[in-house]
Amino acid sequence: xxxxxxxxxxxxxxxxxxxxxxxxxxxxxxxxxxxxxxxxxxxxxxxxxxxxxxxxxxxxxxxxxxxxxxxxxxxxxxxxxxxxxxxxxxxxxxxxxxxxxxxxxxxxxxxxxx
Amino acid sequence: xxxxxxxxxxxxxxxxxxxxxxxxxxxxxxxxxxxxxxxxxxxxxxxxxxxxxxxxxxxxxxxxxxxxxxxxxxxxxxxxxxxxxxxxxxxxxxxxxxxxxxxxxxxxxxxxxx
Numbered sequence: 001x002x003x004x005x006x007x008x009x010x011x012x013x014x015x016x017x018x019x020x021x022x023x024x025x026x027x028x029x030x031x032x033x034x035x036x037x038x039x040x041x042x043x044x045x046x047x048x049x050x051x052x053x054x055x056x057x058x059x060x061x062x063x064x065x066x067x068x069x070x071x072x073x074x075x076x077x078x079x080x081x082x083x084x085x086x087x088x089x090x091x092x093x094x095x096x097x098x099x100x101x102x103x104x105x106x107x108x109x110x111x112x113x114x
Numbered sequence: 115x116x117x118x119x120x121x122x123x124x125x126x127x128x129x130x131x132x133x134x135x136x137x138x139x140x141x142x143x144x145x146x147x148x149x150x151x152x153x154x155x156x157x158x159x160x161x162x163x164x165x166x167x168x169x170x171x172x173x174x175x176x177x178x179x180x181x182x183x184x185x186x187x188x189x190x191x192x193x194x195x196x197x198x199x200x201x202x203x204x205x206x207x208x209x210x211x212x213x214x215x216x217x218x219x220x221x222x223x224x225x226x227x228x
Binding site for chain 2: 006009032034036041042043044045046049089091093100101102104105106107
């Protein structure tokens with residue numbers, strides 16, 4: 001039972017345009033959401049997060065939007081740069097169980113073309 | 115900056131061997147985690163430890179064990195390596211504090227079992 005879903009395995013965007021990565025979750029007990037970025041042969045690095053009490057969080061070119069009623073979050077990257085090409089993982093915490101754990105989606109490979 | 119290091123970047127072992135993967139963090143974090151990453155499956159939690167000598171099973175603990183004798187070190191043990199344990203292994207750590215669930219990852223160990 002996949003509680004965090006990233007339904008697009010890949011996304012291709014032109015440099016300078018907006019990249020929108022989507023994530024859906026099924027567990028209404030999740031109360032904190034994170035996005036990680038991963039380059040090949042490296043560990044994931046934290047990008048941005050949002051608490052369930054907010055609907056938007058912005059950090060430079062990165063903005064995360066949360067729609068609790070739809071159990072949906074999205075990561076917007078504006079403007080996209082070639083160095084943003086990586087796998088992006090959505091993760092959630094809470095879930096009614098241990099708050100130590102993160103539940104990850106399967107990831108979306110973003111390719112930003114020059 | 116938080117630093118999480120893993121003992122090897124690449125490892126090749128034979129079926130049936132006992133394998134030790136070591137992880138060390140230098141930021142006095144209480145929580146430590148072991149994940150494996152496989153194409154199309156995202157990050158899956160194997161085991162985690164919320165403090166020294168404490169451990170809990172994650173989502174896929176079968177075939178693995180862990181050891182946490184010191185706060186900074188968390189070891190993953192493959193008792194008898196099998197080819198289906200060929201994967202990228204990622205260690206992470208976290209300091210529990212109010213409102214933050216961010217985990218910091220090491221660079222990963224690419225394990226091949228032949």
